[in-house]
Amino acid sequence: MATPFFQSKKAAAILKHAILDQYISPFAMKTGSTSQGGRVAIVDGYAGTGTYEDGSEGSPGLLLRKAREMSSRRRLECLFVEQDSESFQKLSRFTEDEGKGLDVKIFLGDVADNLTLILDETQGIPLFVFLDPFGLMIPFEDVRKILMRPTGVGMPTEVLINFSTIALRRIAGHLTSSNANEATLRRMDGVCDGDWWRSAWLDEAPTKEADDRQREAAEEAVVKGYATRLSSAAKAGYWTADVRNREHYRSAYHLVFLSRHRDGLYLFGESLSLGLEKWRRAIFDTESAGSLFEGxxxxxxxxxxxxxxxxxxxxxxxxxxxxxxxxxxxxxxxxxxxxxxxxxxxxxxxxxxxxxxxxxxxxxxxxxxxxxxxxxxxxx
CATH class of the missing domain: 1.10.10 (Arc Repressor Mutant, subunit A)
Structure with a gap:
């Protein structure tokens, strides 16, 4: 069954899509300038249905729009992966309608299970991978495999990851629970490349009674540790960004972006700034609704x-x-x-x-x- 996550966009989703919207064009233009035929691959590893139930644009819709807008200058090849069978069927119909004339491939199943095929399909061309799970990320080793794929000169690989702090908080609760589920903790070990994250969390939030400030410090320590390890493994620079549905709410997720090129890091900083402006606009519209300041x-x-x-x-x-x-x-x-x-x-x-x-x-x-x-x- 399709998850309620896809019913409508919240501010946190508006931000990540605004960043994608801002970043994909300069990434494709810059990297595609040295790619044969201007080819650039974009992978959406958790694609969903293509749109939200209220009709607003999901990440596949956004990426197909970018591919169409840039078709005279760059050949964006979109690869969409979706594990849920019902969502996959909707995605299939969506791409048949909206992807006419574009290079689109869709894959049923978990992105990790399709990874070898995806890397084969994108061999020798620039690659941008968007990993936006509703829950835990794929294992660290799979992300490392993406970042370390064989590339030639001018064939970069960049990754944008949604690291769910909601999932992290839920699993970290087992660290101070008398009924800890070790299998659940080991799943997070796989995501984080070892159990180092356990002590990183407990150093900041050592008890079940830890307050919000301590828990936020624990979240930041784990996300920074994760990004640092990926950065070291890929010999890349990174950005992290804390994303919330309201400024005073707890974090919904952190974005982790990795690039080996300075230009990619600077361009992402620009895209993040522009995305945050759209995020603030969405919050302003929501909070001013029904007030004197509406619209x-x-x-x-x-x-x-x-x-x-x-x-x-x-x-x-x-x-x-x-x-x-x-x-x-x-x-x-x-x-x-x-x-x-x-x-x-x-x-x-x-x-x-x-x-x-x-x-x-x-x-x-x-x-x-x-x-x-x-x-x-x-x-x-």
Missing amino acids: DEEEFKAEEKALSDKWVKEITDNLRELLSEHGGFRIRDRYAEVYGDTLGKARVKHLRAAWKNLLREGITKTDSKGDLIPKVIEPA
Whole structure:
């Protein structure tokens, strides 16, 4: 039976789909420029039915739309995997209707069981894999197999993972339970590449009575450990992002993104920032429904401007301090220090505004034109 997860989009789903929407085009354009025939493979490992029951776009619908939009420039080959038989039948009908003229393949079963076939199908071309399970991830070894697939020059592999903190909390409850299910704990061991996560959790939340702050610290420790291990195994950089249905709610999941190329990491940061803007819009629309501010575009714009001004000020201060301490430097070499607490929230447009502030103040002599990430900013 199809899971209720696919009935409608919540804010957390809006965010991950907004990130996909923003990221797929630059990924395909950049990586497909050196791929024969402009071929680029996109795998959705937990595809669902194609759409939500309310008719809104699911990840397969989004990816087919991107494939169609880019068809004159890149050949996006979409591979969809779905384990639930009823959802698979709906996905089949959906791709028959919406995938006409596009390169689409669908696979029934678990993504891990189809992995060898998928890697064979995508051999020799750039590959982006989206793993968005409703529950536990596939085992660590399978993710490592994706990231470590044989590739030639200019044939990158990138992965975006939904690491469910809801599933993590449920399973971690066994660590402090008198009725612990060892088989359940071992399933998480497989996801995390060993039982290290158990001590990582208990170091932060050692008892059943642990408060929300301790549990959130435990979640973050496990997710960071997971991302670090994958990063080390694949010799890749990574992003993690905590995703919630409301800012004050507990985490629904963490996104873990891995890329071996700096450009991929910078582009993902931009996509995350743009996705968060759409996430805030969805929350604003929900929370203002039925109030005086319902549909008030100016109110939302005012809230966004306040955030933007705050971020630009912080980046301005960070740049000023870094110039004072180190003299000239390349932005990409001090990327995290430049963004500071705005990392993942702000983007290049905020960096450019901060740079212009320092130019006006006479703190730098370097103009803010062009691609700022590889650019050197110098003191005046």
